[in-house]
Amino acid sequence: MKSLFSFLAAAWLMVLGGPVAAQDLTFRGCTDVSGRAVPSRLDVESPYLVTTQMHRSGPEIVYNPRALPEVTDAVRAFLYAHECARHSLGIARDVPSIDTAQRADCEGLASLQRSGMLAAPGDVLALQSSLVFSPAQWARVPGPARGFDLTACPTRRAAAPSDPAWNRCVHRCGDRLFHCGRSDSCMAAYNSCQAACRR
Structure with missing residues (x-):
């Protein structure tokens, strides 16, 4: 759906x-x-x-x-x-x-x-x-x-509108993770990068 x-x-x-x-x-x-x-x-x-x-x-x-x-x-x-x-x-x-x-x-x-x-x-x-x-x-x-x-009927809320700037920031973090790999240090760098993205 x-x-x-x-x-x-x-x-x-x-x-x-x-x-x-x-x-x-x-x-x-x-x-x-x-x-x-x-x-x-x-x-x-x-x-x-x-x-x-x-x-x-x-x-x-x-x-x-x-x-x-x-x-x-x-x-x-x-x-x-x-x-x-x-x-x-x-x-x-x-x-x-x-x-x-x-x-x-x-x-x-x-x-x-x-x-x-x-x-x-x-x-x-x-x-x-x-x-x-x-x-x-x-x-x-x-x-x-x-x-x-x-x-x-059960009430359903509309999805919150996405923030394009936050989406771009998280996407850049994901790109770095993709090139870095799945090691602990790569995941830690990704988590730190994503945390820095402003909502």
Whole structure:
């Protein structure tokens, strides 16, 4: 799921770019429980916002942001993350139940939180209040029809932003260690070098 988090963060910037970008947004970076890539395909003819199609070559997530143009970009990202979570949890081939759907909801929510998309206070409650679907809409989103209690999911914090200067400093220390070797004196020099890097 790590690649999904980084992709979702990039995708979120595309979503914020404007309504046209959001309409044609597609996602990549989903993996299954074994770490294998699960491809995604944008299909503006699909009746579903997001669904999984099984092929001989494996599963494929099909995504159509135009299927439900009335939902928010946050809802689209959440429902894609939910579908991807079904693969990462190893439940994509199971008959969807409320229990497994809620597990995927929480895992999808966690991916959005770790990516920083839902970092502001109130973001989760705002998303939850948007997750109300009519019977016709439920036919187009990952089911089964259910209520959402995202506040009951474990809270995940966004990764702290990295410090480029600290990263460069530690990278230089690592380069010296690589050329020096793994002896005690080399490791001591590396530890001393890394300790001197300012955060």
